[in-house]
Amino acid sequence: MYCLSDKQIDYILNDIRARGVEMEDLQLNLLDHVCCIIEQKLEVNGDFERFYQTTIASFYKQELWEIEEETLILLTFKNYYTMKKIMIMTGGVSAFATIMGVWFKYMHWPGASALLSLGILSGCLVFLPLMFILKAREQPGKINKFLTATGALCAMMIGLSFLFKVMHWPGVIGLIYFSTLLMALVFLPLYFYTGIRNPATRVNAISSSVLIILGYGLILLLVNTRPYIQEHAGRHANQFLQQSYEVMSWQNNAMYKDLSAKNNEPLLMLNRQCNNLCSDIEKLKVELINKTNDVALNKVDYNYLEIHSSTIRLDNFDIPTSLLFDADLSVKPALLDLRQQINSLDELARTSFKIDDFNHFFEISKDDPAQATTWEKENFYRTPLSYLLRNLTQVQLNVRYAELSCIASYRDMPLQASLN
Amino acid sequence: MIYSSELIKGTLKTIVLKLLADNKRMYGYEITQKVKEVTKDKIQITEGALYPTLHALEDEGLVTTESEFIGKRVRKYYSLSAAGKTRTKEKVSELADFMSTMKFLLDIKTKNA
Numbered sequence: 088m089y090c091l092s093d094k095q096i097d098y099i100l101n102d103i104r105a106r107g108v109e110m111e112d113l114q115l116n117l118l119d120h121v122c123c124i125i126e127q128k129l130e131v132n133g134d135f136e137r138f139y140q141t142t143i144a145s146f147y148k149q150e151l152w153e154i155e156e157e158t159l160i161l162l163t164f165k166n167y168y169t170m171k172k173i174m175i176m177t178g179g180v181s182a183f184a185t186i187m188g189v190w191f192k193y194m195h196w197p198g199a200s201a202l203l204s205l206g207i208l209s210g211c212l213v214f215l216p217l218m219f220i221l222k223a224r225e226q227p228g229k230i231n232k233f234l235t236a237t238g239a240l241c242a243m244m245i246g247l248s249f250l251f252k253v254m255h256w257p258g259v260i261g262l263i264y265f266s267t268l269l270m271a272l273v274f275l276p277l278y279f280y281t282g283i284r285n286p287a288t289r290v291n292a293i294s295s296s297v298l299i300i301l302g303y304g305l306i307l308l309l310v311n312t313r314p315y316i317q318e319h320a321g322r323h324a325n326q327f328l329q330q331s332y333e334v335m336s337w338q339n340n341a342m343y344k345d346l347s348a349k350n351n352e353p354l355l356m357l358n359r360q361c362n363n364l365c366s367d368i369e370k371l372k373v374e375l376i377n378k379t380n381d382v383a384l385n386k387v388d389y390n391y392l393e394i395h396s397s398t399i400r401l402d403n404f405d406i407p408t409s410l411l412f413d414a415d416l417s418v419k420p421a422l423l424d425l426r427q428q429i430n431s432l433d434e435l436a437r438t439s440f441k442i443d444d445f446n447h448f449f450e451i452s453k454d455d456p457a458q459a460t461t462w463e464k465e466n467f468y469r470t471p472l473s474y475l476l477r478n479l480t481q482v483q484l485n486v487r488y489a490e491l492s493c494i495a496s497y498r499d500m501p502l503q504a505s506l507n
Numbered sequence: 508m509i510y511s512s513e514l515i516k517g518t519l520k521t522i523v524l525k526l527l528a529d530n531k532r533m534y535g536y537e538i539t540q541k542v543k544e545v546t547k548d549k550i551q552i553t554e555g556a557l558y559p560t561l562h563a564l565e566d567e568g569l570v571t572t573e574s575e576f577i578g579k580r581v582r583k584y585y586s587l588s589a590a591g592k593t594r595t596k597e598k599v600s601e602l603a604d605f606m607s608t609m610k611f612l613l614d615i616k617t618k619n620a
Contacts, residue, residue, distance in 0.1 A: 093579045100580075115574075115581045116535050116558050122580055123536035146554040154555045161563035 181210030
């Protein structure tokens with residue numbers, strides 16, 4: 088029977104610790120076990136070191152700490168396998184429902200919200216917490232457990248904030264700010280710091296950190312460029328509408344010439360009234376731009392608006408609204424004048440050109456004083472300057488359309504008379 | 508013939524509980540040796556399976572422990588608690604029942620084949 092010295096016992100205990108077994112109870116059990124085997128089986132003059140290494144190697148398949156892992160699993164997870172199963176199942180359901188939800192959303196099919204809610208809620212409230220519980224147990228040390236916890240919390244809140252955003256639920260801003268701050272100030276620095284200190288995880292930590300920052304940065308970029316795209320799409324729409332209006336004006340003028348309008352009083356009046364209305368609207372546009380931005384332009388200059396992009400920001404509507412509406416929401420003279428001119432054109436169209444539905448071009452006739460929404464409020468109240476300009480150009484274009492239908496009606500009158 | 512670890516895994520708790528019921532108190536190495544001896548080397552309990560099971564039994568309150576110093580090292584003795592005694596009877600009869608069912612099942616299969 089071999090007799091172990093105290094030094095050899097210390098050597099074995101230190102080796103067991105060095106092999107990653109952290110539970111003291113287990114260390115002592117394994118120590119006693121190895122000692123028993125050595126005492127029983129090693130000859131008195133045997134090679135202790137070699138015999139110990141072979142013996143301890145027979146305890147495990149790959150690493151000694153497997154025993155501790157198995158112990159922990161048995162100790163803490165009587166329901167380990169059920170939890171794992173639920174985690175895998177909800178993970179699958181969550182991924183599938185989210186992808187389907189996104190697809191349904193793109194296609195504008197019904198059920199997109201239900202699918203997205205199912206996917207993100209099951210992912211954030213079941214899958215991620217379970218993953219955290221199961222993963223945290225495998226992580227050695229408190230810092231790693233804390234890292235797993237903050238990582239899971241960040242992921243849960245980012246996921247939820249996306250859902251809240253899509254579903255227009257309140258509290259999005261808070262969720263996004265909190266999760267972003269938590270990730271940027273706590274999770275990432277800690278993850279990076281602990282990762283690069285260990286040579287085995289250094290490359291992984293660096294590449295994962297870069298990927299997280301890149302991924303999150305790209306998401307934020309998309310969120311932020313949306314208003315930019317809207318603003319600039321607005322400018323193109325404005326210019327396009329302006330061109331249509333100009334073409335329409337030119338075309339109407341050509342028709343007046345064809346019909347020798349100089350000799351016809353109703354046509355002359357129509358032409359005059361339409362021109363007056365359109366030039367008043369043009370003046371109103373210039374005035375709105377000048378007063379909103381405190382400049383002195385002579386005409387609407389879309390290039391100017393493009394360069395001074397603050398003027399076409401979508402939150403730029405307070406000053407334009409104050410120029411068109413009083414505090415009690417009643418309409419100021421500039422807009423009142425527009426409506427009066429349109430009404431007088433309507434009168435002219437009905438009496439001289441037998442057109443009854445002139446107003447439908449402006450949808451003014453739908454206005455019901457009892458209703459909260461009027462034509463003015465719909466088109467001009469709390470509307471960003473960029474949209475306001477577009478709506479005014481649209482009114483000009485509608486005037487030209489209405490004018491055209493009057494001219495066409497006049498042109499066809501002799502024909503209709505002869506038919507009758 | 509040494510039985511596969513899959514077969515032993517499901518019965519290990521019962522084996523340990525039964526041994527403790529018969530031997531009052533035992534330590535880890537002793538348990539492995541006893542099993543080896545009784546089964547004539549047919550069942551060899553690995554350290555990787557035994558200690559997790561012992562810790563789990565302790566956590567469930569089925570066994571109690573006493574530590575004794577053997578020179579510089581500590582030896583942990585395991586013995587059944589009151590709850591452990593009841594549980595042992597249940598586990599043993601469950602396993603016996605299971606074995607007779609298995610026998611029945613395999614017999615039928617053999618006959619049919």
